[in-house]
Amino acid sequence: MTLQRPQLALPGALLTDLYQLTMLQAYFDRGMFDTAVFEFFARKLPACRNFYLAAGLEQALDYLEQLQFSEAELEWLSAQRMFKAAFIDYLAGLRFTGEVHAMAEGTPFFANEPILRVTAPLPEAQLAESRLVNLLHFQSLIAGKAARVVLQAPGKRLVDFGLRRAHGAEAGLLASRACYLAGFSATATVLAGAQFGIPLAGTMAHSFIQAHVDEVAAFEHFANSLPGSVVLLIDTYDTEAGAARVVDLAPRLAAAGIRVQGVRIDSGDLGEHARKVRAILDTGGLNEVTIFASGSVDEYLLRDLQAKGAPIDGYGVGTKLDTSADVPALDCAYKLQEYAGLPRRKRSEGKATWPGRKQVYRQYDDDGCCCGDVLTLEGDTAPGVALIKPVMRHGRRLHPSPSLEEVRAYTRLQLDSLPAALCSLDPAAYPVHESEALHLLAAEADRLVGRP
Amino acid sequence: MTLQRPQLALPGALLTDLYQLTMLQAYFDRGMFDTAVFEFFARKLPACRNFYLAAGLEQALDYLEQLQFSEAELEWLSAQRMFKAAFIDYLAGLRFTGEVHAMAEGTPFFANEPILRVTAPLPEAQLAESRLVNLLHFQSLIAGKAARVVLQAPGKRLVDFGLRRAHGAEAGLLASRACYLAGFSATATVLAGAQFGIPLAGTMAHSFIQAHVDEVAAFEHFANSLPGSVVLLIDTYDTEAGAARVVDLAPRLAAAGIRVQGVRIDSGDLGEHARKVRAILDTGGLNEVTIFASGSVDEYLLRDLQAKGAPIDGYGVGTKLDTSADVPALDCAYKLQEYAGLPRRKRSEGKATWPGRKQVYRQYDDDGCCCGDVLTLEGDTAPGVALIKPVMRHGRRLHPSPSLEEVRAYTRLQLDSLPAALCSLDPAAYPVHESEALHLLAAEADRLVGRP
Incomplete structure (x- = not known):
């Protein structure tokens, strides 16, 4: 019997914008069921992001495979008296039957490069917009931020x-x-361990220390209860005094067969405290005890701590990572590029898009480092590796998804192939060349559709 | 028969940090089931937030009332081999049995003022930390941002x-x-309409226009399908040309009994376009047609547009609001303030807390404007209105929750009672006085617990 993995329930078909449904009503009325092509891409990258990582495809495909309106959802929609009965009946039978092409999760991407293309009857491709953007935007945002953190902390446990x-x-x-x-x-998030198989880690909170009258008693009590993972939080009252208490306690624990694995510091100047704590631990014979730090950690702090040679072995990274605090949203869009065989694009001020079905070719130098992309149309050829591949047909995945471990290993190779300048925290540009074919198609789209 | 409201499923008890479970194992081993008091508060407010609004209590109380581990969750935890069998059995029976005191949703709050207090056996109060913070932090963050937007756009539809x-x-x-x-x-989010009864609004996307070869055909098609809500997006190709097309089309629609309610602009200089579009519409006899604007709207842009008298009737506010883009996280905490009858506090550098069970008294001037708070201990008295009230006992709500409409009306009154300086976008301080009783208890906590 395999163990059931607890997981977060999915939100259903009503997690969408109202205008998707009003547009669908209009498409339905007019019989606009021809094939539409939408692509998801970033319009431009902010100065403090040299690249993003494609992420969220797995959840996007789950969403498309499972997309359908439940009875309760249809009844609720019907009761709003905004939609015609025949349209509600149509929604009852609506499933995603189209194709998806995508960049593999973990692939670095740049402005205007699609990471996902949906090819499907117009209403299906339209309806999916809100949730697809919601899923792809957030994971790509956080993966891009996390990559910056990872690149500033080589060899550290994060x-x-x-x-x-x-x-x-x-x-x-x-x-x-x-x-x-x-x-x-x-991760410290238990449900992420359950749902995705991510290794879990955790220590103790200040409340644990505070609930004991005496700090040493708290340390000893925790070590006895969880002898396999003794990482002691030492900054509740005085960081260096806490470290000295760990030195006093360690022999008593060792006598009981319990080894202190590490200490955690969560406040003050982390580098300065770590230096003092390292000295206290080493003098006390605890050279093997690691130092773990947390509290407002981001890639900039990591760069500074690394530059100073702070004796910190690992970091807990929280708020600034999970909110991508310096850039909490990416300027991205899911845009119609073709309908009923004609190329389409918007020309709105500052938001014009490239029409047609795209391909991205990535070129590599002799050292295996990527050195430039060509953004062109599918079917056009250019030197390099084609990054956009078919992943879904007739509404079903073409292949089983790679495991998260496989994606992680692939991402590591992708990060290794980035030019050094892109891996630093200073702004650096990466050359993306827009092909002649793309320019020609844009001109054709302007001639054929939405003419003045 | 009442209509079932579709809603997002809740995430279950494993949406927590691993350390909550390891600490619980230790509490369980040692029989530490005495009463603990935790409070949730903001440590400090950022320069660009003069106040926050308490929000998320409703979801926090739902969480506490429903907190329990499912069979599948217990089996999964057990399979991790991190916890003892007797402890897993204990988790199977764990429910939240404690008390909650809180500020009403919609109440403005300032640094160090608790908006929620949990009084419960230590393991219950500890376990709830991660999700309570996750819920209260996010909604308070967004409500505070939204209030800034609302205050810069009086009389506008948002x-x-x-x-x-x-x-x-x-x-x-x-x-x-x-x-x-x-x-x-x-809101445009359909599920929010279903789950919370929030009025829904929406227009059309650029893809709708693009899917038609001709912009006027798209407008006319939409109006015929959705005659009750004709708001036409006019910036897909050329904003002013789009407005002129609406003027041409309106008589034809009027002949069919369909009224154009509004137009939407989503790109470029919104104020400048709105001025030109207003003139085109008015000249065309469409004085009643409203102008709705969207695209990178936040409170700063609204202030500027208002100052210029931009003829815009309503705004769609998206990314910068839902991510609280300028400050995507609030420096907040859920801290142990008392355990087993003794006051507790941490003294970590820059993160020291006030011990004990708090009350906040808010004073008002003769104009009904709030003019200062006193942060003190429960049971102490001070002039003004006591903001923290009991809302849950024995793990159950004391009263039915107010409806969201009631909370919204209360919030309006609360915003009306704020001093003008706090409502502006310039930084302004609000006086919060920490009482003598609080200082005395902090000294006592330092004497009794965690002594050097």
């Missing part, structure tokens, strides 16, 4: 601590997935 | 457009609730 200040339940859960994909070692 | 770039499903849903509570008129 744990996602962000659930409490993540934006709701699903954000906490999917942030754990996106961080792990990008190279984190573990 | 609609939440944020689902797609909200951080996951629950963020999109609860952001709608928090915005509506703070004074928004409607």
